[in-house]
Amino acid sequence: MINKEVSMTVRCTYRVFIARIAILVLGALLLGIASPERVFGAAAAVIFCNGDMGYPTGLTTSEISGYRSSGFETMILFSMSVEANGDFDYGGAPIVQNGVYDGPSNWGSLISQCRAAPSTVNRIEMCIGGWGDPSFQNIENRIASDGTGSGTVLYRNLQALKSALGINAIDYDDEQTYDSGSAVNFGLMVGATGMYVTLCPYTNPGYWQSVKSGLGATADAVYLQCYDGGAGNDPGAWNTYFGGLKVIPGYWDYERDTTFLTKMQGWQTEGVVGGFLWPSNSGGTPPADGAEMLQYAGWIHSALDTNTPANYNWLCNENDTIFFSAPADAAYGASGSYFYKYAQEGSFTFTNTTFGGDPAYGAYKTGYYNPYTECASEGGSAVFTLPVEAAYGANGSYYFNSGISGTVTFSNTAWGGDPAPDIVKAGYYMPYTQCAVENGSYTFTVPCDIAYGANGSYIFRHAVTGTITFSNATFTDPDPGVVKAGYFHPSH
Numbered sequence: 001m002i003n004k005e006v007s008m009t010v011r012c013t014y015r016v017f018i019a020r021i022a023i024l025v026l027g028a029l030l031l032g033i034a035s036p037e038r039v040f041g042a043a044a045a046v047i048f049c050n051g052d053m054g055y056p057t058g059l060t061t062s063e064i065s066g067y068r069s070s071g072f073e074t075m076i077l078f079s080m081s082v083e084a085n086g087d088f089d090y091g092g093a094p095i096v097q098n099g100v101y102d103g104p105s106n107w108g109s110l111i112s113q114c115r116a117a118p119s120t121v122n123r124i125e126m127c128i129g130g131w132g133d134p135s136f137q138n139i140e141n142r143i144a145s146d147g148t149g150s151g152t153v154l155y156r157n158l159q160a161l162k163s164a165l166g167i168n169a170i171d172y173d174d175e176q177t178y179d180s181g182s183a184v185n186f187g188l189m190v191g192a193t194g195m196y197v198t199l200c201p202y203t204n205p206g207y208w209q210s211v212k213s214g215l216g217a218t219a220d221a222v223y224l225q226c227y228d229g230g231a232g233n234d235p236g237a238w239n240t241y242f243g244g245l246k247v248i249p250g251y252w253d254y255e256r257d258t259t260f261l262t263k264m265q266g267w268q269t270e271g272v273v274g275g276f277l278w279p280s281n282s283g284g285t286p287p288a289d290g291a292e293m294l295q296y297a298g299w300i301h302s303a304l305d306t307n308t309p310a311n312y313n314w315l316c317n318e319n320d321t322i323f324f325s326a327p328a329d330a331a332y333g334a335s336g337s338y339f340y341k342y343a344q345e346g347s348f349t350f351t352n353t354t355f356g357g358d359p360a361y362g363a364y365k366t367g368y369y370n371p372y373t374e375c376a377s378e379g380g381s382a383v384f385t386l387p388v389e390a391a392y393g394a395n396g397s398y399y400f401n402s403g404i405s406g407t408v409t410f411s412n413t414a415w416g417g418d419p420a421p422d423i424v425k426a427g428y429y430m431p432y433t434q435c436a437v438e439n440g441s442y443t444f445t446v447p448c449d450i451a452y453g454a455n456g457s458y459i460f461r462h463a464v465t466g467t468i469t470f471s472n473a474t475f476t477d478p479d480p481g482v483v484k485a486g487y488f489h490p491s492h
Contacts, residue, residue, distance in 0.1 A: 043304035044274025045297045046074040059110040068119035071297025076125040082135040086142045086153035099156030101164035108165045129173035136177035143182045158193045169196035178207045184214030191218035202230030227252045236270035250276035264303035275300040312368035321349040327391045331368040333359035342492035346396035376427035381409045387432040387451035393419035403460035436470045436486035443467040447491040453478035463491045
């Protein structure tokens, strides 16, 4: 804990904080959600595990730890092939033959470890297909030859795969065959063995519409490729193709910058319900550690989660430490459940401990902030016709005035001291929020600073709770003959 010195004056509370460190720490161990269903209000965060990322040779202890703390809820193992005789291969090696699992003996255990609580991962899928892969043509031929009964090699292989690895769904990445009849029939077999089907299109919407229509509720997600060959896809248009089922668009990490976040933010207005990462990094190593995966999952959640704090911007992931060089209000939580800290400055860590509890048990949490706005340089003034909380200082060291209006000068003399000696300072403000018209009432369930008045003339009260009527009788009249209103800002 960092100590803060407090000085009090009439109607004004000042606080000074001298920051000593500025660090950014990544890493989290997040509580997982036990069932594979989607969480209401939270975006689906999905990662495709290509190469050996999801294979036993890649599922090292450190990589498994990375997945469990990654913020991704769904892992998709890429990719399994269906051979001409109906057997299943992964990475060129057989894993299920003639109804018998003969893949790595420890694979199922390693997959289970990825989603063992506490873990953000609660769903693991197996992808079939990919560019140039003949799986769906082989599926079409096998069904034409053998049918879809429980005694067929395809059906028995699906059962063996499910039993050995505990897969939740089979993901379709059909990029060349496009025979909807056999794709539907195979999907019905998948459903009969206790798994879902998910779709991963990059083109040919008519085909994917037919598959979804034929499978009904067995197909419960659509992962739309929006990179490389699918770069021109419009998630908003694809959202109209599947009878109300919204797509989960994906992008790669090729640029290794915030382009991924920008894409997700652009899709937020198109009604998508999540996002996925294709870790290509052309020629490099896909992300397989918790820090990098957490970054991409955080971008998905920050852009697409519903019920995020009003007027707040996404800032960081759980357990991150941020240095606020200018003051800001902070929020921490997920999916409509948040804890808040106000007027923070300097080094600040987004954890359950900092916020005094867990605002969203079992959910992936993130940090948000609402920054104070700079309004004057050192020695300058600003005029506030509405009530504000003001701050004066620099580089994580500030004095605060918890309720003020009218003309404010931001200088050492006006603020009774120097919050940051030998540093050029500035003035900042955070506006109060209107909560009532004149003679109206508002109930405060947590302590709030309140103001009543108009046009720069206000009466302030601090740390108020309960129901307050904003009237002359309650406050006296701060501005006779003018229509007034009530305002508030959370106390700190």
